[in-house]
Amino acid sequence: MTCRSTLRRARVGLADFVDKYPKMLSHGMRQRCALARTFALDAPVLLMDEPFGALDAQTKLQLEDLLLGLWNEHRRTVVFVTHDLAEAVAMSDRVVVMCPRPGRILADVRIDLERPRSIRALQQDRRFHEIYSHIWGLLESGATNDAK
Numbered sequence: 001m002t003c004r005s006t007l008r009r010a011r012v013g014l015a016d017f018v019d020k021y022p023k024m025l026s027h028g029m030r031q032r033c034a035l036a037r038t039f040a041l042d043a044p045v046l047l048m049d050e051p052f053g054a055l056d057a058q059t060k061l062q063l064e065d066l067l068l069g070l071w072n073e074h075r076r077t078v079v080f081v082t083h084d085l086a087e088a089v090a091m092s093d094r095v096v097v098m099c100p101r102p103g104r105i106l107a108d109v110r111i112d113l114e115r116p117r118s119i120r121a122l123q124q125d126r127r128f129h130e131i132y133s134h135i136w137g138l139l140e141s142g143a144t145n146d147a148k
Helices: 027-040 057-074 085-091 126-147
Strands: 045-049 077-081 094-099 104-110
Touching: 027 045, 027 057, 057 085, 085 126, 094 126, 104 126
Parallel strands: 045 077
Antiparallel strands: 094 104
């Protein structure tokens, strides 16, 4: 099986690897291929569970930007599970904050950052950092309440 997609291979950075088998691709390339396959589906809702969790920092940032670009083109609903708070704020229109044991919803936070977004640009955005701090506070208060 080769890494082919209805999305342009060049868009996901795999144009030079069209005839390669998955085992011949790096982990980052496999994730790019998985993103292309996911967006090639005609599903109205996409479920993504920690898709970038095992990647190095640079590849993760590149794939987050790629996902934002693909989302901007296709505008599908994406349910994105992550433990990375910065990733959650950067990628989302809303963040559902959960606390463990028993798992329950702590808050549902609307992310009112303009689109289209760029991961690099958000690092300089005051509002991004305010939202991040707000959600971090929710997580800390949830952890403190659970310890009681």
